[in-house]
Amino acid sequence: MPISQNRLRQDARYFLQGAAGTCVVMGAIAVALTSLVMLLSVFAPGRLSALIRDNLPPGLSIALVALLVALGAVLGLLVWARFISRRLAIWTMGVLAAIALLSMLVTAIASP
Numbered sequence: 001m002p003i004s005q006n007r008l009r010q011d012a013r014y015f016l017q018g019a020a021g022t023c024v025v026m027g028a029i030a031v032a033l034t035s036l037v038m039l040l041s042v043f044a045p046g047r048l049s050a051l052i053r054d055n056l057p058p059g060l061s062i063a064l065v066a067l068l069v070a071l072g073a074v075l076g077l078l079v080w081a082r083f084i085s086r087r088l089a090i091w092t093m094g095v096l097a098a099i100a101l102l103s104m105l106v107t108a109i110a111s112p
Contacts, residue, residue: 022081026074064103068096 040047075089 018081018083022077022083025081026077029073029077064100068100071096 072093075084075092078084079086079089
């Protein structure tokens with residue numbers, strides 16, 4: 001049974017609305033987190049970075065941790081919006097965590 005043009009248009013519109021909604025939600029979360037970090041930096045300068053650095057394992061950079069947290073949040077939103085399956089998101093985060101652990105291991109081995 002062939003798919004009608006109206007059905008294709010409707011599906012395309014729903015897909016674009018979902019993608020736009022996801023981008024808006026991710027942008028709002030990014031703005032909220034950025035403003036929270038800026039407020040913390042104003043009221044307690046240096047304390048946030050000191051707190052983060054004290055709780056990180058040695059050799060693991062802040063940028064890598066921030067990247068993993070951001071990717072985890074994006075994958076969580078994509079699962080919540082039903083763009084990807086939960087199994088794919090868990091597999092992707094497992095691969096990213098393995099890369100982070102390997103980089104920490106290589107850094108620990110390479111440091112004198």
